[in-house]
Amino acid sequence: MEFRIGQGYDVHALADGLPMWLGGIQIPSQTGFVAHSDGDVAIHALCDALLGALALGDIGHLFPDTDDRWKGVDSKELLTAVLGLPEMRGWSVVNADITIALQAPKLAPHILAMRDTLARVMGISPDRVSVKATTTEHLGFVGRREGCEVWAIVLIERK
Numbered sequence: 001m002e003f004r005i006g007q008g009y010d011v012h013a014l015a016d017g018l019p020m021w022l023g024g025i026q027i028p029s030q031t032g033f034v035a036h037s038d039g040d041v042a043i044h045a046l047c048d049a050l051l052g053a054l055a056l057g058d059i060g061h062l063f064p065d066t067d068d069r070w071k072g073v074d075s076k077e078l079l080t081a082v083l084g085l086p087e088m089r090g091w092s093v094v095n096a097d098i099t100i101a102l103q104a105p106k107l108a109p110h111i112l113a114m115r116d117t118l119a120r121v122m123g124i125s126p127d128r129v130s131v132k133a134t135t136t137e138h139l140g141f142v143g144r145r146e147g148c149e150v151w152a153i154v155l156i157e158r159k
């Protein structure tokens, strides 16, 4: 049996009046993420973790923000595209673990929907997808509500 592990990290800035897409769902919020895509920082970290597991670079390289094809794109499509890469075909996702640092709004009511959505896109059961959320106790750029940062780790197994 052959396994690979990958980790991903992403940050997006927050601004008033933008939709907040996170973990594949829209979160009711006064602020949303500034981005070329829909700004789903959790999916971007997850994509980078998957790419990292196979040393395939990063999503900035794969989907450059200078390319209008990805303008406003639903990040679930980016995740599907990463999983559909020829190099990814011989592998299946064992599990993913995602940690989101966001000061507000509280994400607890949305964790299950994020897990379900990400699991559906990846074609695995929700018990293999962990989404955890934390504030930073008002410290740093996350604490000042200037942005959100996300870490993701995935394990993949050769089919």
Ligand code: MG
Pocket: 010, 011, 012, 039, 040, 041, 044
């Ligand atoms: Mg990003």
